[in-house]
Amino acid sequence: MPSEPLSQKEIEDRLRELPGWAFEDDHLVRTYRLATHRAASALVSHIAVVQDELNHHSDLTLGYDTVRLSVNSHDAGGLVTEKDFDLAERVESLVPAHGAS
């Protein structure tokens, strides 16, 4: 069953609970900074496992000491749904262990 796109207001309300995340070009996005490239790489690997568990996958960009996520729901026509916020919340729960900010 396709997921339902959230309204602009729903997105704004949900984003208030997720500091650091933003809505850009129909995607939820966030960039984390880490101490080293290896730490950033380990975070990417951890996020990849979570994404497979959720069967929902952000575009992940690994920089020198950064990890950027960008996600929306293809099955909602490329708009933002609950699934995107579920992924964002899961990622938020694992980043402290990686020392990401």
Ligand SMILES: C[C@H](O)[C@H](O)[C@H]1CNC2=NC(N)=NC(=O)C2=N1
């Ligand atoms: C068939 C499978 O359920 C879909 O292709 C999943 C996989 N990962 C996905 N990831 C994202 N970001 N959006 C989707 O709509 C999506 N759909």
